[in-house]
Amino acid sequence: MIKSLPKEENPREKALIYGIESLNNVELLALILRTGNKEESVLQLSQRLLNDIGGFSQLNHVSYADLIQLKGIKEAKAIEILSIIEIAKRLQANISPGQSLVTPTDIYQRVKNKLMFLKQEHFVILCLDNKNRVLKEKTIFIGSINMSVVTPREVFKEAIHVSSAKLVLLHNHPSGDAFPSDEDKQLTIQFIQLGEMMSIEIIDHLIIGWNQFYSFKADQIFYQ
Incomplete structure (x- = not known):
């Protein structure tokens, strides 16, 4: 169990002394799992779990079936992990609903x-009011992005x-590189022109990469 670990290795002690934000990904997961097994400490089990699923970012996609196939993860631990992931998703979906999205970074953080x-x-689009507060968020299309499939009408x-x-236009690059393609540039120009005709301002188009994003308004990549 966590309490049986040496003090210098104990994530709970570290969190109490230095704050929860001081814990690394393995230590945070160890707090959820609480116990290891006869062959591994809870920290070793946490590290192996992350290695087996492909890294910390893949927790966002892991399923119950994925988890219980891993050695050392039983039904109860799988459900506990999934519950934490679901809480994180719901919190993210409800962050500052009345917040005005003033800068590209504000949009990215959302x-x-x-x-x-x-x-x-x-x-994805964000529909905003005159004070840049989000009225609606909607996924318009999933797949390769171009003007022939992302219809302005919808x-x-x-x-x-x-x-x-x-409106804010958003799309991700699964490669992780947020640099815009020629198709991205063309799509942005066309939507800005159509927005002017309909008196709906396109305030930005963000491309989301891995810990980075490109803002057409700022015309640069930001690294986070």
Whole structure:
């Protein structure tokens, strides 16, 4: 158990002394698992679990069936891990619902955990009011992004439906590289032009990569 670990290796002691944010990914997972087994300490079990699923980021995609196939993970521990993941997802979905999205970083912080880990491209819009507060978030398309599949009709229909004054366009690059393609640039220009015709401002188009994002408004990549 965690309490049986030497003090210098005990994640609970470390959290109490230095704060929970001082723990690394393995130590945080060890707090959830609490116990190891006859062959491994809880820290070793946590490290092996992360290695087996492909790293910490893959916790966002792991299933119950995936977890119980891992040595040392029984039904109870699998459910505990999934419950923590679900809490994190729900918290992220409800962060500051009245917050105004003023800067590209504000937008990125809202969507990064949802889009960063996806294995397919997702095209998402944020419908905003005049104060840049989110009225609606909608995934418009999943797959390779271009103007022939991301139809302006559906995008602006969503905006009009909620009386949105402004739109943010978002999509992820599963490769992790946020640099825009020629298709991304063309799509952005076309949507800005169409938005001007319909009096709906496209305030930005963000491409989400791995711990980085590109803002068309700022015309640069930001590394987080």
